[in-house]
Structures are given as structure tokens and as C-alpha cells.
Amino acid sequence: MKIIITALHLEARPIIQCFGLKKDPLSRRLPVYLGDDICLAVCGTGKTKAAAATGWMLGKYDAAGAGQGTVAINFGLAGCPNTKIPLGTLFAINKITDHATNRHFYPEMALNLSLPENSLTTHDHPVTKEQIPNDENSLVDMEGSGFFTAAAAFLPVPRIICLKLVSDHLEKAPMDKSTMISLVESRIKEIAHVLQLSENLCHEKTDPLLPADDALLNELAMSLRLTATQRHQLRDWARGHILRKNVNLDIIRPFLTQKADNKASRNRIFEAIKNELLA
Amino acid sequence: MNSWHNNFSHIYVEKEARGHGLTDKILARFPKATQIEVDNYKEVFARPGQDFPSQKKRMKLILAVEKGKLLYHGSENAQNFGLPNFYYNTLILNCLYNCAYCYLQGMYPSANIVVFVNLQDFFQSVQKAIQNRPDPTTPLYLPVSYDTDLLAFESIVPFCREWIEFSRNERDLLIEIRTKSANFGSLEGIQPHPEAILAWTLSPEIVAKNYEQGTPPTQKRIAAAKRALDAGWPVRLCFDPVLRFPGWEDAYKKLIETTFATLPPEKIRDASLGVFRMNADYFKRIKKMRTDTDILYQSYQKEGNIVSSAESERRELTDTLRGLLENYLKPDQIDTWT
Known part of the structure; x- marks a missing residue:
């Protein structure tokens, strides 16, 4: 604009x-x-x-x-x-x-x-x-x-x-x-x-997170009700995952079907996502 | 036609910098550049809202007079080779190269390059520091190419030449000029000085290609170091930062072998070794700006205010490199930051 x-x-x-x-x-x-x-x-x-x-x-x-x-x-x-x-x-x-x-x-x-x-x-x-x-x-x-x-x-x-x-x-x-x-x-x-x-x-900035990745991360954040800090961490890990491995974010897609009933289960799922992205 | 300006299309000149011989020399080197007068270099260099990565693609030059500190105590994140009187100065802010792991990206608000033209003031501050150095039994150790790469600039600003000649006339002063440049040619013809160390940072070719944008290939740096050795200069080799990446062991083994296949080990003065480490605030700032390199997304940890690999990884990297270097150099020739 x-x-x-x-x-x-x-x-x-x-x-x-x-x-x-x-x-x-x-x-x-x-x-x-x-x-x-x-x-x-x-x-x-x-x-x-x-x-x-x-x-x-x-x-x-x-x-x-x-x-x-x-x-x-x-x-x-x-x-x-x-x-x-x-x-x-x-x-x-x-x-x-x-x-x-x-x-x-x-x-x-x-x-x-x-x-x-x-x-x-x-x-x-x-x-x-x-x-x-x-x-x-x-x-x-x-x-x-x-x-x-x-x-x-x-x-x-x-x-x-x-x-x-x-x-x-x-x-x-x-x-x-x-x-x-x-x-x-x-x-x-x-x-x-x-x-x-x-x-x-x-059009100067290059971000490895494409609109499709953004959509996936937002969906995940909504479904797990992530805190603002967790959303920020998730984006950071996702960006690193893409840059280090030169792959997309399919590896965390299965987490979309997991439901977090409470804070503890949300944090468990979040930790599992972290392990996948930082592996 | 290129829609972007080239490097040094504009030169900002501080009012006080006018009239200095160095200012005239630099301006004469860029006759087509647009000159813009500034009251204080910080009006341009330190203004808010700048974009370091974008500026790095088309750097502007700023000529200024350093009115603040002319000499700093050496950082504990840098090797001092056992010399307690460790100081550094900043003759130029920023660098021609664009290394992905460089702390300058987080340290300065701008990628534009500031050249301080009041060289005599810097000389005087060093003379004073030599006289007042805490340990009079050892020389004052002064890396002059600390927050920049002076040799890469030598054809624009002959600072290396000036500092070599200055150090030649000063007893109790040991200077280090660290570089990734292959521009040894600009020092040819200068009588070597045993108290002026020329130090080359060497990285595996894959690191130079992926993370050291704008730098000459490692082979050219080694060739430049060879020319310096042949001319009789004391040469230091710097393997810093040592990075972990898939195949790092083989890459560094090959680098050391290639290096000493060209450079006779007995002629090398010493070597320094250090893993990736950075002030945590700078690291955070850089990560916000740069989303184009995986080097900032490795498994680093924060210890105190320093971001680096875990201690076990650091030790593995430095032990491996030390082991490789000790095939050629004596252990006391290698200074390591872990």
C-alpha cells in the first residue's frame, strides 16, 4: 500500500x-x-x-x-x-x-x-x-x-x-x-x-514461514489455547525447523487433532510439539 | 537500471569531520557520491526505525569525529593470549561483510559504516594507555580491527598502514589486525613489524559460502596469509566461531589440513579458537531481524548474558579443533574460548 x-x-x-x-x-x-x-x-x-x-x-x-x-x-x-x-x-x-x-x-x-x-x-x-x-x-x-x-x-x-x-x-x-x-x-x-x-x-523481507504455515500455527494455537508467549515460542521453533531441515511443518499437523482439557494437558502437548520441532 | 542505490552512493559528513585530511581522501575516492552534511553522526547512525538487513545491501558511509571513548577494555568473550593489558578501539563501526553470525547486527542500530577520521586522537589515547597500563611488564595488546574488518577497507581508508607505522614507533605496543579479507596486496611494500600481527579468520568453505556473505573464499584468505608469511609478517590463524553443522568434523579436519598444506606451521605465530557465543540481547535483536539463516536457530543456551551451545557441545567442538591444530602447533600456541 x-x-x-x-x-x-x-x-x-x-x-x-x-x-x-x-x-x-x-x-x-x-x-x-x-x-x-x-x-x-x-x-x-x-x-x-x-x-x-x-x-x-x-x-x-x-x-x-x-x-x-x-x-x-x-x-x-x-x-x-x-x-x-x-x-x-x-x-x-x-x-x-x-x-x-x-x-x-x-x-x-x-x-x-x-x-x-x-x-x-x-x-x-x-x-x-x-x-x-x-x-x-x-x-x-x-x-x-x-x-x-x-x-x-x-x-x-x-x-x-x-x-x-x-x-x-x-x-x-x-x-x-x-x-x-x-x-x-x-x-x-x-x-x-x-x-x-x-x-x-x-518485498524485501524473507520469512521462511509461508501463509500456509502461519495458518497452521494459528489453528494450532487456537485449538490448544496457547498463551501469547507460547505462540511466540511456537513460531520461533517452527521457523528454525524449516530453516534447519528445509522442510514444511507437516510434522506437527497431527497435533491439530489433539484436545487439551486443561492447562496441564495443553502444556504436555506443547512440550511434545517443541520436541518435534527442535529434534 | 538498478532500482536500488549501490554501496556508498551517499556519504554523510559530520561538520567537524570536514577539514580532516582523511575526510578529503575518502571523499576523493567516491567522487560521484552524494554528500550530506550532518551535525552529529548519531543523527543518521542511531536514529530509530532503521532496518539493518536492508541497509546492509546498500551501505552508506558516514565520516565522523569520535568525541567519546577512544579506547575500551577488551571483552571477556574475546581471547587475550595471556596478555593482561588487553584493550581495543573502534576506528570504524560496522563491516563490509555480512556474516550471519556477526554480533554487530545486534549491537548497532544501523548497518551503515562510520569511519572516524580523527586518527591522531586515537593514537594519543593509546600512547597514554601504554604509559598507564596496569601491568608494565607486558605490552599493551590492542586489536585494532575489532568491530570491523580494517584490511577489507584498506583501499578506502588506509588504517592498517597507519596503525602499523604507529606501532613501529611505540615500544610496549602489540597490535592485531584481524581480517577475512584477501586484500594483503594493499599492505605489500610495507616493512613487516614483529609487533603487528596479521590475523586471518578461516572457516570451512561451506561456512564461508553459507554464512559469511561477501567474504573471499577460504582458499583466498589462506593464500593471502601465505603472502604475508612469505613477506615476514607475524601471522595468527583464527578459527572463530567454530560452528556445529552436519558434517562439521570432516569440514574442520579438511580446513586444518588445507590450511597447513599451504602455510608452514613453524612460521605461524599462534592460533585462536572459539565457539559461537553472543551477548543475549544482541542475539534476541538479531533473531527479530533475520529470518533467513538457520545459524540463529541452533540449540543454543543462555548462560548469564551469553548465548552459546551447551557446555558439553562447546567442549566437543573446541577439543576436536584443538586436537586437529595440535598436529601442527604447540599447545601453548593455541588460545581457546570455551
Whole structure:
């Protein structure tokens, strides 16, 4: 599942159209758009809103829990003090500084996204070029640090990606909406490519316990009414059994028919399972 | 196009590390790497939510200044060869290799590699420790390649060369550079020093193949040790960890025979021997992360805060290996951890 956080509708619109996302009618306070494996939220401007939306989205849509198979992506427009960098340049962010606290955050940069990289400073208020030091090259936004802090509370760092598109050079006059939308549209292919590549982040872990093994272990745990600790031990022994012997878990299947009438008989059966798996 | 970044695609540079000669040298070695400035290396290295196994596949480099401890007392889980003034230092955190049984996976929150560039500070701390060593009748014994593999890094950071030259000028200092690398070539041309031991960890080929990812095959390590011996270096052989697996006795017998078919036993300085053992907290942490290797799922026991085989198994492994080694080396040349 890819969870995308954008601040503004105009940033989200080309993505919604490209992937045919549909508005979630049940999400009233936060506009959310859903696709097969994409959830996009339009959080509004500011790092607090970005953090709240990111936490809420991960809590609601990270179905597998603990980030298994989930990637969080912040996409948005950013100001760029360096006028040599053309408008419409899409950057992968490798360092985020929260201007108010001077705390730094470092996205993992595991994937080669084929994009130029830059750092980003998240401000609490809109800023103009005059307020930025002359030698500053870092992009400027109002959401990045909030998004990253919240995402890192739920997901491993490698699954957090921040993309920023240069929309202005921090001039005082605001850009018109249609120009900003066309800037995003001009980079939609690159954004789609990042989403595609981010799939790789979801399939990195290898566990010898296959879904069928999980089902067997769960069934066994239910039928014997194993404690949480015993369930944990059972999985550990089962994993070791598969890795050491390169076999499946058929050896413990007969225990499914055994009934435990009380704690003592359950523990006897559990000990017998242990002996089989550790033999 | 590869969808993943390669090793050292990014180099994090601590502000204080800028201006050190070593920093410039390392950065020049990776001209295409993206440099990211950090206030303190721990912002990157020690941040929560990292994934060691995933990072190990595409390690980043972090250049930093060690502002904390520069010298540590040797661990009781490591052999000291009867030398009481046993210390170690950590010039580099983490290793280029990815051994399945390595404790570093549980010790550090990150697989990224930290290189401390303030070498002179490390030298000074050792000079001070030599002067203040508890037993002035024996030298200060200092493994410098302890939580890493320095020789494997030598073409990136010439720490081995620096430490050999440093030890040459220090009386009462004995250093050990332990490695699984075959990179002896990077030390060729350096005058051997009797107080700088080059130590090779040797494992049966099947262990190297299955559990020591990224390391050179054992034959190449033996060949590197041979070149070192021929050049006149004191060479130590390390059989550590000795692992139990189906056919282990034959595999270790073959390893010892192969080793001494190439290396003349009379030229070997000494050997160390130890079974698998690990701090229990590290072991627990690693098992949570790594579900791809059977080596963590053997019949280990916890004694105190150490996870290892049962004592009877440990004794069987070490007695067998000792017996095999004593065909070539004197008993007092073999230091064993059981």
C-alpha cells in the first residue's frame, strides 16, 4: 500500500487523475482518495496538519500493521532559493530540517529514483527570498518535517519517501493555480515511476514461514489455547525447523487433532510439539 | 537500471569531520557520491526505525569525529593470549561483510559504516594507555580491527598502514589486525613489524559460502596469509566461531589440513579458537531481524548474558579443533574460548 500525503488539491489532482483514485465518501474531515494500492490524503498547509494526516492515514490504511508492505510518500510543491534551478524540477529529498526546532531528519535513500536530490527546510510560515540566507540552497516547504516525524513513528525509515517539485523561487507574488497544476502534470510520469519503484521496498523481507504455515500455527494455537508467549515460542521453533531441515511443518499437523482439557494437558502437548520441532 | 542505490552512493559528513585530511581522501575516492552534511553522526547512525538487513545491501558511509571513548577494555568473550593489558578501539563501526553470525547486527542500530577520521586522537589515547597500563611488564595488546574488518577497507581508508607505522614507533605496543579479507596486496611494500600481527579468520568453505556473505573464499584468505608469511609478517590463524553443522568434523579436519598444506606451521605465530557465543540481547535483536539463516536457530543456551551451545557441545567442538591444530602447533600456541 502506498500512502501519499499532499498539502493541496492542486498537488493531488494530477495524481488522482493519473491513477483513477476515487474519493472516500466516509472520510469527511480529511479528503482521502483511494485506488487499488494507493491512498492519497489532502492534508492542508502546515506541518501539524501533515503530521496529523500522516498518522491518521497510517493508522487507518496500514492494514498489515507495523508498516509491512506500506510506503509513505509526501509529494508537494516547494520554493527554491536558487534561481538557477528551473521551475518544475522534481527532487528526492535526502535531508529535512525543521526550521523552528533545527532538528534534522534523514530519509534513507535506499531506492535509486533517478531524480536529483536536495535538502528541504520546513518553515512554520510562508517565506520569501529575503528571509533565506544567501548561500542557502535547501528547498522550502511547510509540511516535510511534520510528515516525516509522523511517518517515522509508524514505519521503518526506508519506507518513507519525500518528493518536492520546485514551484517558485520564493518571490512575493503567488503563482496562479493552473500553472502549478501544469507543473505537477509535467512530472506525473516521474511520480508514477517512483510509486512503481517503491513496491520494491515492500518485498524485501524473507520469512521462511509461508501463509500456509502461519495458518497452521494459528489453528494450532487456537485449538490448544496457547498463551501469547507460547505462540511466540511456537513460531520461533517452527521457523528454525524449516530453516534447519528445509522442510514444511507437516510434522506437527497431527497435533491439530489433539484436545487439551486443561492447562496441564495443553502444556504436555506443547512440550511434545517443541520436541518435534527442535529434534 | 538498478532500482536500488549501490554501496556508498551517499556519504554523510559530520561538520567537524570536514577539514580532516582523511575526510578529503575518502571523499576523493567516491567522487560521484552524494554528500550530506550532518551535525552529529548519531543523527543518521542511531536514529530509530532503521532496518539493518536492508541497509546492509546498500551501505552508506558516514565520516565522523569520535568525541567519546577512544579506547575500551577488551571483552571477556574475546581471547587475550595471556596478555593482561588487553584493550581495543573502534576506528570504524560496522563491516563490509555480512556474516550471519556477526554480533554487530545486534549491537548497532544501523548497518551503515562510520569511519572516524580523527586518527591522531586515537593514537594519543593509546600512547597514554601504554604509559598507564596496569601491568608494565607486558605490552599493551590492542586489536585494532575489532568491530570491523580494517584490511577489507584498506583501499578506502588506509588504517592498517597507519596503525602499523604507529606501532613501529611505540615500544610496549602489540597490535592485531584481524581480517577475512584477501586484500594483503594493499599492505605489500610495507616493512613487516614483529609487533603487528596479521590475523586471518578461516572457516570451512561451506561456512564461508553459507554464512559469511561477501567474504573471499577460504582458499583466498589462506593464500593471502601465505603472502604475508612469505613477506615476514607475524601471522595468527583464527578459527572463530567454530560452528556445529552436519558434517562439521570432516569440514574442520579438511580446513586444518588445507590450511597447513599451504602455510608452514613453524612460521605461524599462534592460533585462536572459539565457539559461537553472543551477548543475549544482541542475539534476541538479531533473531527479530533475520529470518533467513538457520545459524540463529541452533540449540543454543543462555548462560548469564551469553548465548552459546551447551557446555558439553562447546567442549566437543573446541577439543576436536584443538586436537586437529595440535598436529601442527604447540599447545601453548593455541588460545581457546570455551
